[in-house]
Amino acid sequence: MSAGPAAGPLVSVRGVHRTYGTGAATVHALRDVSFDLTPGTMVALVGRSGSGKTTLLNVIGGLDRPDAGTVRVDGVEVTALDEDGLARLRRERVSYVFQTFGLIPVLSAAENVGAPLRLARMPAAERERRVGLLLELVGLAGHAEQRPGELSGGQQQRVAIARALAASPRLLIADEPTGQLDAETGLSVMALLRGVVESEGVTALVSTHDPTMIALADRVIRIRDGRLDGQEAP
């Protein structure tokens, strides 16, 4: 484990266990997982299918609760939060990008990006300015009024990334964000993520199967059968 800056790690996972089912059907999806993440880095989470990547991301983001262990994000103990606390965490500190984009189909790209800002009750003028900036950042300034159905998969994922950045989170969790995209588009989305980590100072935790994506990461965490395999710097 590399030591973080003086401010300490942004994410700190300690002794996390997560099992599904009971009896003979018990699956140990996570076993005693511990690690820290340095702020402002892009970290790739790599492992075979079924190794526990999604489970780990969900536990860190508070979408799932571990059976044992703690998770702290930006000084907040995620595993101790109630539903409202988790909602505030998601509004302010953690955001997600999913394989299936998860955009609201009847809203334009701009409105999708602005959705978290509405939840945060940002004034309309400020919101529109920020949405414009973000769409520019992800290279979709000319597509602001198009709906998700009128955008390509890569463009949709860019909108999703812009939306994830909208509320200026500290941590961006992306579960196979390129899973539904062809290799070239996937690479450009990864490059975009890489870029926003630099420009927005956000920490990105990205799960992926794709070895070429791994090259873009600051750090790779490997997981096998719910256990961390070892960590290597690129």
Add this chain to the structure above:
Amino acid sequence: MSPRIRPPAPHWPSVRGRALADAGPLLLAAAVVAVVTLLAGAVPPLLAATADDAVRDAVRRAGEDADVLVHAELQRDDGPYGGRLRTPRLAEEVDDLRERVVDEIGPAMRAALRPPVASVSSPVLRVTDGSVLRTLQLVYLAADPRAGGGPRVTWVAGGPPGPSAAGAADPDREVPYDGPPWPVQVGLSEADAAALGVRPGDRIPLKDEEKRDKDVRVSGIFRAADVAEQAWRPVPWLLRPVPGVDGTGTTRLGALLSRDSLPDARLAFEQQDTQRTVRFSPDPGRLTTGLATSITANVVNLKAESGSSGDFTGPPRWQTRLDAVLRDAGTQIAAGYAQASVLLAGVLAAAVLVLLLAADLLVRRRGPALAAARRRGAGLPDLGSELLLESTAVTLAAAAAGFLVAGLVAPGVAWGWAVPVVLAAVAAGPGFGTLAAARATGDRRVPANRSARRWNLRTAQLRRGALEAAVLVAAVAALVALRQRGILPPGGGGDPAAAAVPAAAGSGTDGGTLPASAPALGVLAGALVLLRLLPAGTGLALRRSLRSRRPLAVFGAARAAATSARALPLLVMVTGTALATFALTLAATAERGLADGAWRTVGADARLDALRADAAATAALARRIGAAPGVRLAVAGQVTDGARVAAAGSVIVSPRLVVVDAAAYRELLATTPLPDAPDLARLGAPAAGGVPVLVRSGDGGMRPGMRMELRRDGGAPAIPLAAVGDAPAVDGADDVVLVDAAALAAAGLPVAANTVWATGPGAARAVAANAAGADAVSRENVLRARRDAPLTAGLLRLARAAAVVLSLLGLLGLVVGAAASAPERWRTLTRLRTLGLRPRDARWVAAGELLPAVLAAAVAGPLLGLLFARLTLGPLALRLLTGQPADPVLVPPWWPLAVVAAALPVAVAVLVPAESALRRRRRMSEVLRAGEG
């Protein structure tokens, strides 16, 4: 997939596994099928039974009008020496006629008519003693000997009438035409003898119309063995004095002839004054709609073949209103069936839509499993046959249960109506399922090829447009057919059995199915239009919400906009509420019509009829009733039906002549919901050309502005009348001449009040207490009798039951639709929660998604229901049910409608928290994971 054709092979474990996993939706579909088959199976036979009751009820109400009379002259008795021959065997001639007509009537009539009674009656004679007008009729009665003969009597004094002394001495003697009155012996009942003050051996002082004396002697005094015996019914004056038969203030008595005295009675009157008559009374208990049809045809034939009255040797003359009574009943039954078919068609339409929705829910739940089965290599025919097996088993079991219960509660089961529901239940699941499985084989990713996508969209839109056009065309055609032809089957609609056939068989052989489905189709078409409008509405709401500062409004509106094209839930909700409204409105309108009809018939809360025509006594009675507790107003008047009024061109019309204190009568009207008659005020002022009167005419024979004349009996001069305004329909009469009592008295015709109207809560009791032999009519009783009439009561019950079932189906549309869309909804909500939406706010977004369609249905449903009730009220012939003269006015039942409309939004308020509590247990990670792939 094998390219070779082989029979589909169901995979049994999959069938069972699927059924167990989705027991909920399957049970729901089964429940809908069971309830609807119960309704569709039980209603037609119940109606048929009601129809039989209705026929019986109509015949019972018609009373003597429904009797079948056969008249035939007696043989002429001219003798060889210019006199008349006494015919000692005259009674056999009477028996002869009875025997002959029994042979002539068909088997249907023989089954439904009681054994006939033959009779010979004399002209009505005047009893010449005393001051009051009393009349007497000589009657010979001979009931069918096979039915016991009779009527049976016991002689309490004297003995049965025998032949006159002269007749006994020479039974066949010839009597000169201008001889002294021929003596006749008669028997009297105890009451009649007491009223006349005569004993056996006494002569009754009698004269005929021409003031000629009659020699009628009492042979004995009898007591009827059974006063309820059929033979007595048409001639009650044989048993006791009956007032009013020969005009107000008169009393009729009767004298019984025997076989032996009948030949003398014949000689005592002119040749043509005595007639043989055979009377059949129907036995209502034995009537059915089927018999009624044959009887109607039979009677019509007999009447057509019957001779004219003046014909001595020709065939007997048949006289009865039985055919008309049965035809009217048939028309009413046909209307009842038609109204019931309309209600059933509505329930079926809503049920079919709910079943489609349930199948949709099932397929959504099974989507992944079906796709997986396809990927494993299961063929479409195999999957289809598996689903078909399942749906058939579930449907047949449910339908069997429904029919079984129907068979228990109804006297038989009708299969036809349930067919569409059973078909929909069997076919919808496999159809949707196979389609979904077929689609699942395609690439699930968003199709890259835009032109292909557009093409798909185009064909889908075309298909939808065609379907909508088809429904619209069918709805318009049905509505036009209904409004042009009406609901009654063609060909007079008076044939109760013909009306019964389509309803029982559920087939549209008479073309009645299309008009009967007009409201259902119309409502469906309206729902389709709404379905087109809803996206525009939600789009508008979304644009507005985007300008608002409330994030929840945006998300709710966005969800609503995304789901506004979902057809089935909206269609079910709109159809259910609209048709429930339709049924409730029908029931309320009929109820109001019945109430109005009772007011019209009685003219007040209570009425006293056929009082002795004594103005002073009646006025005192009215005052007494008016002073009774709970009586608001009591008004006396004279009502005479069949007055002779010469209108324009000296055409004689016979309106109801009403003589009242105009001001008091108007005041009376004001205490009732009956329409005011402002023209009553005009009766006070003198009119040029005669006594001012108000007129009302069904055929326009009398109009305001006309000069008329009131003709009087006995050579009194006619009274000129001037029609100055419109008369109210006094007690429901179509033709009325209403005149102020004081004005008529001034013109020389004193008023003899015979009627008292009273209003107020205590009116019925006060009138009954003061009836003293007169007829007390209470509005409550009239209303109750009409409301409880079999057909009316049955239809009102059916309308209410249909309304309940329909609103439940509408609610089911909401619940099943919400269940079908729940996974996607909560997946989206969970995604929104990853953006920071709080769990409790998710509920508002969920409500926001469901509410637009629900509110649209809650508003448009009742409106559509009212619209189609308004459009079809006349063609549905509701007036036949309520007994109103014209089509009733639409009466929206506001409170029940409010309940129907509010049920859906209230259900959302219950559903969403329940749904969110149910979904809350699942972790966000699981919900999101399920949405992947």
